[in-house]
Amino acid sequence: MIGSTMLILSVLLYILYVIMSRGLPSLSWKMISQIPSGGFYLGKEGGILNAIMGSLYLIFFSVVISLMISVPVVMYLNFTLRRKSRFAAFARLTFDVLFGIPSIVYGAFGFTVMIYLGLQASLLGGIIAVSLLIIPVMIRSIDEVAILIPIELVEATKSLGATNYETIKVIIRQLLPGISTAVLLSVGRGIGDAATVLFTAGYTDSIPTSLTQPTATLPLAIFFQLSSPVEEVQNRAYSAALVLTIIILALSFSARYFSRRFSKNKI
Amino acid sequence: MELIISPSITDQQKPKVMNISHSHKSHIVVRNLNLYIQDHHILKDINLIIPDKSITCIIGPSGCGKTTLLRTFNRLHDDSVDIKISGKLFVDGEDIYAKGTEVTHIRKKMGLLAQRPCSLPMSIIDNVAYGPRIHGIRGRRKLYEIARHQLMAVGLWDEVKDRLKSPASKLSIGQQQRLCLARGLAVEPEIILGDEATSALDPISSKTIEELFVTIKDKYTVVLVTHTLRQAKRIADYVAFMYMGELIEFGTADQVFNHPKNKLTQEYINGGFS
Numbered sequence: 001m002i003g004s005t006m007l008i009l010s011v012l013l014y015i016l017y018v019i020m021s022r023g024l025p026s027l028s029w030k031m032i033s034q035i036p037s038g039g040f041y042l043g044k045e046g047g048i049l050n051a052i053m054g055s056l057y058l059i060f061f062s063v064v065i066s067l068m069i070s071v072p073v074v075m076y077l078n079f080t081l082r083r084k085s086r087f088a089a090f091a092r093l094t095f096d097v098l099f100g101i102p103s104i105v106y107g108a109f110g111f112t113v114m115i116y117l118g119l120q121a122s123l124l125g126g127i128i129a130v131s132l133l134i135i136p137v138m139i140r141s142i143d144e145v146a147i148l149i150p151i152e153l154v155e156a157t158k159s160l161g162a163t164n165y166e167t168i169k170v171i172i173r174q175l176l177p178g179i180s181t182a183v184l185l186s187v188g189r190g191i192g193d194a195a196t197v198l199f200t201a202g203y204t205d206s207i208p209t210s211l212t213q214p215t216a217t218l219p220l221a222i223f224f225q226l227s228s229p230v231e232e233v234q235n236r237a238y239s240a241a242l243v244l245t246i247i248i249l250a251l252s253f254s255a256r257y258f259s260r261r262f263s264k265n266k267i
Numbered sequence: 268m269e270l271i272i273s274p275s276i277t278d279q280q281k282p283k284v285m286n287i288s289h290s291h292k293s294h295i296v297v298r299n300l301n302l303y304i305q306d307h308h309i310l311k312d313i314n315l316i317i318p319d320k321s322i323t324c325i326i327g328p329s330g331c332g333k334t335t336l337l338r339t340f341n342r343l344h345d346d347s348v349d350i351k352i353s354g355k356l357f358v359d360g361e362d363i364y365a366k367g368t369e370v371t372h373i374r375k376k377m378g379l380l381a382q383r384p385c386s387l388p389m390s391i392i393d394n395v396a397y398g399p400r401i402h403g404i405r406g407r408r409k410l411y412e413i414a415r416h417q418l419m420a421v422g423l424w425d426e427v428k429d430r431l432k433s434p435a436s437k438l439s440i441g442q443q444q445r446l447c448l449a450r451g452l453a454v455e456p457e458i459i460l461g462d463e464a465t466s467a468l469d470p471i472s473s474k475t476i477e478e479l480f481v482t483i484k485d486k487y488t489v490v491l492v493t494h495t496l497r498q499a500k501r502i503a504d505y506v507a508f509m510y511m512g513e514l515i516e517f518g519t520a521d522q523v524f525n526h527p528k529n530k531l532t533q534e535y536i537n538g539g540f541s
Contacts, residue, residue: 150383150385152381153385153387153388155343155379155385156379156381156385156387156447156450158343158374159341159343159374159377159378159451159460160374160398160450161371161375161402162371163401170388173387173388173389174388176388
């Protein structure tokens with residue numbers, strides 16, 4: 001047991017070491033504050049701000065949309081349907097299957113949706129695909145918490161004369177720790193995924209200013225730079241990976257901080 | 268055996284079942300109430316007038332419909348699609364199962380204590396202030412005063428006054444049950460419903476809750492479902508005995524416990540079955 005724990009820990013530390021040792025030297029302010037200029041992919045001037053901003057835009061909108069879909073789904077499964085409802089069991093199974101579908105499939109599916117809607121590779125396309133990818137993650141992890149909420153909470157609130165809307169607010173408060181975990185998990189899954197955005201979001205050297213423009217993303221920035229023969233560009237891929245890791249870490253810490261603050265008190 | 272019986276009743280002659288409180292004004296009047304869950308007939312033609320300002324205990328063996336009956340009083344069955352209810356149930360003269368009756372003001376008239384206390388996911392003080400707040404009372408000072416008053420009424424104030432802002436879930440289960448009572452009282456109900464409110468508590472907490480029921484019955488109509496006969500004997504003014512979905516006997520505690528009319532009641536009280 002201790003052997004396997006140590007093995008996996010050392011693998012993690014080694015990955016971090018490689019990213020750091022190769023990425024840190026080429027990580028500079030210029031790298032994260034500029035968009036690529038001509039010849040960037042041959043080792044010339046510029047940075048990966050396009051990919052950073054692209055990834056952040058993409059994940060932000062995807063998380064917001066997914067939350068707006070997932071929370072009502074979880075509410076319906078847990079509080080409208082009865083606990084032993086067959087439909088709820090079927091729905092949960094479906095979400096588990098969706099959870100396991102490889103992200104490239106979502107990318108391809110998102111691509112067909114885009115064609116159907118007449119969209120080109122764009123931020124919107126990427127948002128649709130990433131939302132599809134993370135909705136099952138979200139539903140399942142919020143559901144884990146919602147299942148534990150006693151039906152008495154609903155009854156206690158209602159017996160005080162609360163309307164349905166007020167009851168829902170109380171339930172959402174109880175769900176908050178679950179919601180923040182869900183956001184965290186889905187940000188982790190969504191922001192680091194290359195396959196979903198490959199067809200749908202495209203890649204560009206500029207920062208998107210509208211939903212219909214294509215956008216760069218960090219995973220693809222890593223992918224393109226890593227496949228370059230120029231060593232300097234390869235090192236930049238590692239620093240992009242480092243940036244991605246830092247973003248995920250920062251989000252994870254702030255999510256923990258906020259969920260702890262929220263769960264304390266106040267309406 | 269100790270009985271607490273209001274003097275006006277003990278002096279009376281053996282009252283006729285069901286008509287016991289005609290002289291009183293009554294908050295809850297049940298007329299020919301039937302309840303079905305899918306095809307099962309759970310409550311069979313219940314007729315009951317619950318006397319005001321006293322403690323009525325509903326007793327009976329498990330599965331006889333005690334809790335189901337209690338939950339009809341504030342329409343907690345509303346969300347269950349396979350439950351059908353017929354008959355009339357008047358709260359303050361208003362038929363609450365009539366079409367178009369708005370439910371929140373009926374529920375506001377009743378505080379519910381569940382078997383296991385269920386605190387809301389907020390601080391101690393917000394738990395008590397929640398009810399008044401959703402019914403439109405604003406102002407920190409005012410809400411604080413209400414919370415303080417109700418927490419005092421349930422004897423919790425001294426225990427929690429230094430940590431009003433900490434989460435209610437940190438309280439012990441007995442304290443939480445008292446908090447739930449304070450939360451229920453804060454919306455100024457007329458009726459307190461208790462669904463085996465002490466069964467999950469330790470003996471000392473449950474004694475505290477019982478004593479609270481006795482104290483508040485001057486102001487509120489208390490209806491308790493209880494599984495323990497001894498508790499009913501300790502605190503009930505009136506007792507309703509149910510068996511297999513029927514209301515077998517209703518009367519003062521003295522009458523039901525000491526001179527039961529029905530053979531079933533007698534058997535149950537003597538511990539023939541439980």
